[in-house]
Amino acid sequence: MSDTEDYLPRHLIPELEDAIASARVVNLIGPRQVGKTTLVRDLFGNGRFITLDDAAVLAAIEADPEGQLTSLMENLHHAPLIIDEAQRSKKLALAIKRVVDTDRRKGQFVLTGSSNVFATTDVADSLAGRMRTLKLWPLTAAEVKRAPVSRLMDWAMQKNPRLGQVADPEPVSRSDYIDLILEGGFPETRTLPLRSRQRQYRDYIDAVVERDVADITPVRKPDALRILIDQMAVRSAQEINASELAKLTKLTKLQRVTVEQYLDILIRLSMLTKLGAWTSGEGKRKIKNPKYHFADSGIACALRGFTEDTFTIDNNPQALGGLLESFVLNEIQRAVPMQDADYRLYHWRSADQREIDILVDGGSHLVCVEVKASASVSGDDFKHLKWFSKDGPGRSRTCTGIVFYLGQEKLTFGDRNFALPVSALWSDIDA
Template sequence: MAETDEYLPRHLTSELRDALASARVVNLVGPRQVGKTTLVRDLFEEGRFVTLDDAAVLAAMDADPEGQLTSLADEQGPAPVIIDEAQRSSRLALAIKKIVDRNRRKGQFVLTGSSNVFTTAEVADSLAGRMRTLKLWPLSVAETNRSPVSRLIDWAMQDAPSLAQITDPAPLGRKDYIDLILAGGFPETRALPLRPRQRQYRDYVDAVVDRDVADIMPIRKPDALRFLIDQMAARTAQEINTSELAKLAKLKRETVDQYLDILMRLSMVSKLSAWMPGEGKRDIKQPKFHFVDTGIATALRRLNERSFEIGNTPEALGGLLESFVVGELQRALPMQDEDYRLYHWRSADRREIDILIDGGHRLVGVEVKTAATVSADDFKHLRWFANAGPGKGRNVTGLLFYLGQEKLTFGDENFALPLSSLWTPVDSS
């Protein structure tokens, strides 16, 4: 997979175009340096671009936000006003609300930022029906390969998915997958050699703590937040008990919950809630947290390709590989034919499914395995869930991603797929 300095087209482009045609305000959020500014500039060549990273522009916007925005919109005519780092102005949201309440034209404003500028319930509620919020994640493997968006979730949600619909996946091996995990998905950073790449990822985290966090909430203990980020990188794909984490970080539990919320709003970590059926008792309370970018997680943990060898810490690959799969699925979700949600599931007697995708009419259970071989026993939790557990009576597809190279069926709509199936063309029509 050769890397170039060329701009990599993003799969979210089609969703962004649709949003601009259907809403007065489009709010594009996501981690810093993930390519939001590049995407909107590439898509909206005629739009007026202003950045609130410029201190003079920010000062003018804070002094008279409604006047500044009205003037910019009048100058632009039908083209959108694009405001980069919109979260830096606390007065921007209400001013935009007033303008779009007077003018019902679609596509007036495109906002980008590392966190959602519309954070208050009052403003968010008043903009219902006027605004669409989209999230741009780090690059997926399909995007780095310049391939179409993965349709694997739509495929698995069919009444009778067939392996023949999946193009033969790329014959990758364990080392190839480790390289992808170490690379991460940040456009300018992922192509660097390992050592400068990991240094840059660690500098990135420092910049987020020093700069972006303050846009959401002033914090009294930035060192404690930095410690918590390191802990979340080490615990990716684990259920998090915030009381235990609070003791470790020597913080109040409420503070840890607050810090985790900040990290989610900055798209550094994502949370998979525990799935429960429509009726019945929740089996487990703790959510699972995943570090959004495995390149950053491995950089914080000082891991390299030798770290996963026997004699070092091969067990570390499991959580990172699971978070990598969650990331690939999350990036593809907005472009599927229907709206799906990701969860995890574990019963009181410790049966578990790594990822559970709820499509309403069908559930898809996903397991992730770090071996190159697979057996029927690897499907025991998926089978129990579908036949005797809370999935009984529901339509359930079971998927097991592994590091081998064969597409396999194990009956009862249970399939073992090479991990590279996540970026392989699929015919789900």
């Protein structure tokens, strides 16, 4: 890894700085090895750092949590106590609550972990207004390329979005996009040679199943969970019905409720993203199954054994479609917390098979996104977007349609419909 690779800018930094200034507890969660520890130690270097990966430290916290916290915070003054892998302690959350109940100072604790230490306790509700939870995902392409955070959703939500406000996107070839997808976003892994990288990604999944899952809940059949992860890599960007998934895979001995529990674990470990089905509240029947996306394309490719040759015309070029859709969703999802307004992400499909890959709900405005793994685009690619906004459930809202594709030109197709290169996701916006 090069020296410059060590310190790729993370777009979450301003959010973290704001959180430490406004909340007593900052809870930074995200997958293992995405750089949480490095980030907080660099940002809050004047604080005190402990890790619960250290068995002795964990034992001490479990034996006397309040006493240990009080001791560790002595002489810290205005610096935070940074607790790494906080989810490993079952008693930590309540002890932190008691400390911040008696001390109203901001920025007392910075917690990091692969899952939310407060998710399975009753403490979260009582910490409302005192704690902020942020998520650090794997690197985005924008971060890898040292570009600003994408403001594309704010642009699309405008009263009158214009293509001239989007800086000319970086020229990126199909093979360059494939390289980005294969590399993934884990800082220390993405720059390795392909074989070493994919081996490390597979080892990473094994380590998550063996270590991190137990921090959330005991799993009776870890082998079945590992099989499920492989199956979800194959099904990235697909709608999933848990009962059908159990029938279609080797998980036939698992009940539907167990499959749903395992999917929930993978979401809480930030391995999967779940997009619910958007509904307008109208009576017409819509498909209600959620769509799942693998949170890192590099891991999904490693689990499937994909290489550059996988996507050639005489091999399996269709495999790129779902991976590219997940890649685009991941770029949008990581940028959403830094937009000017709060947006929610969904997918949509009607009973007669009209569908929208990603639907960004901004209240009175909707952004409808289609992803096309082709270097060309035509008016036919907008048929579902235009029907949705004119005659479908989006007709009472202001809708902007975007087709992301692998070409080089940014184009308008009228009525707030645009075709944009995928690389527009890391273009400057003058809005």
